[in-house]
Amino acid sequence: MKLELNEAQKWIELFVEKLEANKSELNELDTAIGDGDHGTNMDRGAKAITESFAKKAPENVSDLYKATAFAMIQKVGGASGPLYGTAFLDMSKAVKSENIELADLIQIGADGIKRRGESDIKMKTMIDVWQPIADAMKQDNFDKSVVEDALDSTKDMVATKGRASYLEEKSKGHLDPGSQSSAYLFESLVDVLGENS
C-alpha cells in the first residue's frame, strides 16, 4: 500500500485539524506528567504546516513530508519538534524510492524518532504508538482499535525517557502526551485509508 499525494496531504491536514481541536487536552496530559505545553507546541506546528502548504503546495509526497518536517523542526521546539521533524524528514527521503510500502515508511519514521531520542519501546514515549502501528501495518491489520490499544498501553508504563521520567513510579496512571498526539496522527491515517477502501 502507498499513499498518493492527495491522500497524504489529506492525512496531514486531518492531523492538523485534530491537533488544533485538542490543544488543551494535550496541554492537560502534559501538565500531569510533563510541563504542560505539548498541546501548545503541536498547535504551533499545526499552524506552521498549514501556512507552509498555503505558501507553496507540495508537488509530491516527498515534498509534503519535507514541508511537514521543516514546519515541525522550525516552529515546535521542545522534545516533540525534533522528534516529529526527524520522523518526517527521514520519511521524506525514503519515499523518494518508488517502491516503498507505507508500513515500511512508518517504520522508518519510528526509527528516526528512536535515533533522535535515543529511545525505544516501553519507555512511555510516542514510540509506543509508532512501533505497534508499524508492526500492525506490516501484518495488514491496522485500524483504530490498534491505535487506541497502543495509546492505552502507555498509561501503565513507567516513563524512562522525556520529562515524565523524573516522576519515576508516579508517571504511572497517565497517558503519555506525545503518544496521544501520535494517536491523532494515526487515527487521521485510518480515516484517509478508510475513505479509500
Place this chain on the structure above:
Amino acid sequence: MKLELNEAQKWIELFVEKLEANKSELNELDTAIGDGDHGTNMDRGAKAITESFAKKAPENVSDLYKATAFAMIQKVGGASGPLYGTAFLDMSKAVKSENIELADLIQIGADGIKRRGESDIKMKTMIDVWQPIADAMKQDNFDKSVVEDALDSTKDMVATKGRASYLEEKSKGHLDPGSQSSAYLFESLVDVLGENS
C-alpha cells in the same frame, strides 16, 4: 488629682497588658485602613517597657514616663513610636513640676503628639482620643464612657493624617487603630483611678 509612682506604674503596666492581649485586634484595624502593623508595633513597645522597668525600677513618676517614652522611641518605629514617645517625654519633663494636675499632664501629652505629627483633632488620629479625654478630665467627668465615645467618634471621620488619609472618603466606617491603642491607655487609667476612688 495626681498619680503616685505606684499608681502611675500600675497604669502603664495595665496598658502593657492590654496591648499584648489585643495585638491582633490592633493589626486587623490597621490592615483595614493602614498597613497592618500597629498591633505588632505597640506589642514591641509593650515588651520594651516591661524590660526597661525590670532592668531598672523607675524611681519617680518622671523617670517612669521617661522610661516609657524611651522604650517607645527606640523600639516601636512607625508613626506610633515617635508619637507616644514624644507624648510621654513631654509628660516626663512636665511632671517634674510638683503642682501639675493629671488633666494638664494629659493635655501636654496631647500637645506633644500634635507637634510631632503636625496634626490636630478631627483628623482621625489618636489625638481624637487624647484631646477629648484631656477635656473631660479638666471638667472632672472622666470615665470609660468618655473613652468609648472618643474612640467611636473616629469611626465616621475621614482621615487627613497618617496612612489612612490615602483612602480619603474610604477611610470612613473604620476605627482608627492609634485611637484604639490610646483607648487602651485611658481605659487602664480609669481602672487605676477607679481602684482609688
Place this chain on the structure above:
Amino acid sequence: MKKIINNVEDIVPEMISGLVKTNSDLVKQIEDTTAVVRNDKKFSENKQVGVVSGGGSGHEPLHAGFVGDGMLSAAVAGEVFTSPTPDQIYEAINAVDQGLGVLLIVKNYSGDVMNFDMAKEMAEADDIKIATIVVDDDISVKNSEFTQGKRGVAGTALVEKIVGAAARSGMNLDDLAKLGQSVIDNTKTIGIALHAATVPAVGHPGFELKDDEIEYGIGIHNERGYSVEKIQHAKELAHELIEKIMKEFDDKSGKFAVLINGMGGTPLMEQYIFANNVLDELQSDGIDVGFSKVGNLVTSLDMQGISLTIMKADDDWISKLKEPVTTIGW
C-alpha cells in the same frame, strides 16, 4: 500564609544578616542595629557628603541593596512596613559622616518623616550638618494640605541613584538637597496590584482581589488604590498608566527616564512585556526616553504587581542614572 522564615520577630535582623554575609565586600552591619554601611575601600579613601536612606523593610532591594560607591552610604531597615527608630538612623548618620554633612532621603510617610526628624535633631546636637529630602512620587494620591501628601514609592530608587552619583562626584550638602528636591519634583509613579502583599505578622493578604481583577493606584504597603477593574492586556495597562502620568508633565519635550518596577511576586517576563508596551507607546507619542530600567527595585513583600515611574530628566541626570555603580540591587 506560607513564607520561608523563622520567627516573625526575627525577620528583619535575619534578613540583614543574610544580606551582609553574602555581600561582605560591599556592606557591613552597624553593630546592634539593622543598618548597613558601605564596606568598600573607596568609602574611607574618598571623602564625600554621606547619603543615608531607610524605612520599613519589605521593599528589598531598597534600601540596603542600594548601598555602595555612587549610591547610598548607609541604609537603615525598620521592621516590616514600619519606619526604623531614631536611634538606628542616628547610628547610621554617625557611621557615614566625614565632616561634610549627611543627606537623609526619606519616603513620605508620617512614621518615616517623624523618626528621621528625631534622628536629625539628635545628630544636629552633635554638630553634624543634616539636610533632608522627602520623596513623594506616587501621583495616585492627591496632594493637598488636608492630607499626608503623596507617598514615596518606586521613584525613590531613581532619586537615590542620581543623588548618590552627585555625592560621589563631590557635590556639597546644600546643592545635593536642591538637586534631590528637583529630581523628586520631576518624578511620577503609579502602581497596580494583581494580588496584595501578606505582612508576616498579619498572616493574610492586605486586601482581596477577584481572579480577574486588578487594583490601580496601590501603595507599597498594601494601601488601597483609586479603582478596582477587570484585568486588561499589558498594552492597555501601559496606556492607562502612561496617560495618567504624562498629564502631570506640562512640558513633554526633552529627555525622560523610565522605570518599570516589579512588586516582588511578579516575574521578569511580565515586567519586560509591560516595558515593551510602555516604550512603544512613549515612542509613538514622541517622548524621548534617554534611560530605561526594568526589575524588582522597590517591592512590597510578595505583592504581585508592577509600577511605572516616569521622570523628566536633563542630560546630566540621564548620565548619572547610567553611571556604573557597585551595589547589590541596582
Place this chain on the structure above:
Amino acid sequence: MKKIINNVEDIVPEMISGLVKTNSDLVKQIEDTTAVVRNDKKFSENKQVGVVSGGGSGHEPLHAGFVGDGMLSAAVAGEVFTSPTPDQIYEAINAVDQGLGVLLIVKNYSGDVMNFDMAKEMAEADDIKIATIVVDDDISVKNSEFTQGKRGVAGTALVEKIVGAAARSGMNLDDLAKLGQSVIDNTKTIGIALHAATVPAVGHPGFELKDDEIEYGIGIHNERGYSVEKIQHAKELAHELIEKIMKEFDDKSGKFAVLINGMGGTPLMEQYIFANNVLDELQSDGIDVGFSKVGNLVTSLDMQGISLTIMKADDDWISKLKEPVTTIGW
C-alpha cells in the same frame, strides 16, 4: 490566571523585545529570531570562543540576562518551558563565531539536547567548530541509565559565569568544554516550591499544594519533586537541603560556592533569611564558603520557592565567579 501579558502566543517575542529595548547598550536581537547577542563594543574588538546558551522561556533572567562581556555571547529563547528550535540556535551560533569555535551550554532536557544537537549538525556543516556541555545539577532526580538523567537547574548560572569568564580570558574551545564539564560535575542543586508556576497557555498552577505544604525536589518546569511535607522554619529547610547536597561530595575540604536562588514569586526578604540559615549551618559544619550569591537567577515563571546550589570550587573558579561582569541579570 492573572498575568501582565497580551496574547499568550506573543509572550516570548514581546518579552525579548522589552528586554532589548531597555538594554540596547548591552544586547541586540538577532533578526527574525528571539535570540539576543552581545552589543557592547568589546564584543567585536576582542576575539574569543563564542559561548551560546538557551532554552525554554520562563526562567528569566536566565539566559538572555546573562549575555555580556565575561559571560554569554548569545542566548536563544524558546517558547515558555519549550526548547528553542534548531534554526534559531544556528543563527545565534553564526552571530557569535569569530573563527575560534562556539561552546553550547545546554540544560539536560530531551528537547534542549535534541534541538541543540540538530543546530550543532547544521553549524558543523558550515565548518564551525562546536562543543557542547550539558548541565545536570539537580540531584533530586536519580541519575541512572534508565532515565533521562538529572535536570539542569539553577547551577546553570554558575556554569555560565565561570565558563564565560574563562572564554573572555582566551581559553580555547576544547579546554573550555573540559572546564565546563568539570564545573558541572562539582555543582549540585535542590529546589523547593511553596506554590507551583502557572504556564500561561495552561492557565492554572502545574500542581496544587495545601496552605501549609511545600514540595521538595521540584524542577524549574513544575516537575514534581520527591516529597510533599508540612512547611518548616527556614532553618530546618536549610538543614534538609544542605544535608542532601553535602552527601554528594566525598571531599568536604577546600572551597565551596553557594547560590541561593529565588524561583520568581519569592521575595528577596525570604531569600536572605534562608541564606542566613544556610551560611550559618555551613560555617558550623566547617565548610569554607569562598563565594555566595542570592537572587532570582534561574526562575520558574511565578513559582514561589527557592533552590540551593553548592559547588565544590577551587580558587580559580571562585575568582571567576567574583569577576565583575556587565549583564542585565547577574
